Amino acid sequence: MTEYVLTAIDTTRIQDYIFGSNRLAENIGGSELVEMATHQWVYEALPPNNNVDAATGKLDSKHTIDTLDAEVLYAGGGNTVILFKTFDLARTFASQLTRRVLKNAPGLELVIAHRRFDWAQDSLAQIVSTTLSIDLARKKQNRAFSTPLLGLGVTVPCASTGLVASRIVEKKPVSLEIRAKSSESVQDRSLDRLKAKLPKIQQDNWEIPRDFDDLGRIKGEESYIAVVHADGNGIGKRVQAIASCYSTPRQNRDYIEAIRDFSQSLERAATTALSSVVNLMADAFIADPALASHHRERFPLRPIVFGGDDVTFVCQARYGLSLAVRYLEAFEEATQNEPAFGGKPAYACAGIAIVKTHYPFARAYRLSEQLCRSAKQMLKQKQIEDSAMDWHVAMSGITGSLEAIRQREYSVKQGLLHMRPLLLRDSEVSWRTWTVFKTLLDEFIREDSEWFDRRNKVKALREALRQGPDAVTDFLSTYQLDALPKVGTINVAGYEKTGWAGDRCIYFDAIEMMDLFTDVQRMVSNSVTADGV
Structure with a gap:
């Protein structure tokens, strides 16, 4: 034995x-x-x-x-x-x-x-x-749950955790936990690992943010950040499939090699995908020096968790959706190129919580997790193999579950104002896709569009959408418009006259994101085209 x-x-x-x-x-x-x-x-x-x-x-x-x-x-x-x-x-x-x-x-x-x-x-x-x-x-x-000693005699609570402070750092009382997280050696090691895995993040000696204010906040202006959480779909099933293929004692060594190859392939693919996100943001800085100057040479993106299929990063709010889409696309591409995936790409979902810069971060992260789960649940319900995404803009506080928030803030007599979550690519199963949303958004923010810089008209449309299809018809008549912007992939009769497809509003999400979106990919591609010319 x-x-x-x-x-x-x-x-x-x-x-x-x-x-x-x-x-x-x-x-x-x-x-x-x-x-x-x-x-x-x-x-x-x-x-x-x-x-x-x-x-x-x-x-x-x-x-x-x-x-x-x-x-x-x-x-x-x-x-x-x-x-x-x-x-x-x-x-x-x-x-x-x-x-x-x-x-x-x-x-x-x-x-x-x-x-x-x-x-x-x-x-x-x-x-x-x-x-x-x-x-x-x-x-x-x-396990016996840890019950921290909250103090004996006269104590001061940690500013971050509420536990007993052990030292004053930068005029703030901090606990042992925060001392360990904030130590120079841990911070330096984190920065070194980041630069080693994602080298373009320091290409032009941009300052890598260590504070949320460094992600693009301008003094005197209200600022938002995006918390992006992405997670692979069906990774557990792939692990189970490997176990099923090597299920006998004689195959123990083969199982080790297979599960090890898969683990390493997954890590490489996720790192490649996140690197693609960093590279895209860096290319935008290079393509538009004014953008880098606007951010005072501070790179407006910081990965927090990376190295596996579970990834979390924070960025300036306007880049959140564009960078999340790039991560999903790149994750599919990278997994398809990894031998351990057998040429079949893995898909992923992303949740993007857009919150004020100083909003409680733990709540923002939990919201991004809920949004990621929301995207996964849609795929499961529709039985679709694809990547998907969901987001929420928190203009004020967040109370209750995501479902409760949407029922409270996006539910009207006609149905739901939002089309989220969205599939990453066009589908015969649903018109609720990133392509549809992006096409509509472009109609509202493109400089040569009749909607560009006409806030009163957009505001009137938003209120009409809230009131339902009849109000949208009246809106079109008032502004002497034939129809709202069209998208060829929406196979719903008359939506451009009513603004709705059944119990889902088509245009509300695009209007809501007008001031919180920058198309980073287009910015880079336009620069490449200009250089080529």
């Missing part, structure tokens, strides 16, 4: 840990500590005889558990999975790792599960699945 131990590592309450602060630098620091705790610190806690280059994180496939004390199967998708020669080695590893997390990343919670198995008799694919779906889940449910 050849017995090994499988160890799986996961984190809990990760969103609260990363996004619980209203300071961008602290969110960035939290993300970097999570990255370190699930990668670098894991590798450094392994017994010396392992298959990982701790400096680069590269896995050596030539050396396997039969000649090692520990073999990392993969690190990605929020989990790290490792084989150990003995249970004592696994327990020593867990002790060293958790001690380091407690010391260097206060507030971050790890969950670790171990499972013994017989390499010759047990299916490793099944062991991994059981450990992740049952053992880790049971550990999370049964």
Whole structure:
């Protein structure tokens, strides 16, 4: 019998840990500590005889558990999975790792599960699945919840977390958790990792933002940011498919190679997609020096979570939709080019929360997550394989669920004012697509359009849409218009006369986004065309 131990590592309450602060630098620091705790610190806690280059994180496939004390199967998708020669080695590893997390990343919670198995008799694919779906889940449910000591005697609460402050930093009381996130070493490491993975972000020595105000806020003006959260579709099903293909003990090594290749391919594809977003914004800066000057050479985009199919970045609000679309397009392209995906692209969904710069960031992030889920639910309901997106503009506070907000703010007698969520590309199943929205938006913001710079007419149309089809007909008569802008892909009779397709308004979303959208892709393509001429 050849017995090994499988160890799986996961984190809990990760969103609260990363996004619980209203300071961008602290969110960035939290993300970097999570990255370190699930990668670098894991590798450094392994017994010396392992298959990982701790400096680069590269896995050596030539050396396997039969000649090692520990073999990392993969690190990605929020989990790290490792084989150990003995249970004592696994327990020593867990002790060293958790001690380091407690010391260097206060507030971050790890969950670790171990499972013994017989390499010759047990299916490793099944062991991994059981450990992740049952053992880790049971550990999370049964763990003793941490109850932080909120103070004895005279104490001062942390400005960011409300926990007991341990030091005054920049005239603000901060807790151990915030001290760790804000430390110079963690911030520098985060910046170095960002530059290494996304090199164009520093091409012309632009300042990389460490504060939300650096994303494009102009003093004296009301400013908005976009919180973009994107997540791959059906990644879990692909992992299950790999497990099904290598489900016998004789295929254990083949399973390791397949799941490792897939994990690495997914990470490369997501990084390539995010790099495409950064490159697009950088190209816009290069194409339009006035734009860079407007932003005072501060790059108006900052990735917070990246390295897997779960990506979060913040940017100046006007670029949010355009950059989110580019991420979805690039993710499809990158996965299709990865061998582990077998030539079949993976799709993704994105949620974009557009909020005031100093809006509570944790709420903004939760809204972006809800919007991403909304897009996924639409795909599931319509049984469509595609990418999709949803967004919300929060002019004031956000109370209640996304469904409640839309019922309150976008529901009228005729139906719903919004067409969101949208499919990324044209479809025979639905007219609610990015192409339709973008075509209509262009009609309102294009300089040669009859709607451009005619705010009174647009405002009147918006109010007419709220009142229903009859009010839109009256509006057209009042302004002596034959019809509203048309889109060839909308197969709904008479929509250009009423503004509605059944119980969905067609034009409201475009009007709402008029002042909050810049077509970054068009800006870059126009510059390329001009240079070519």
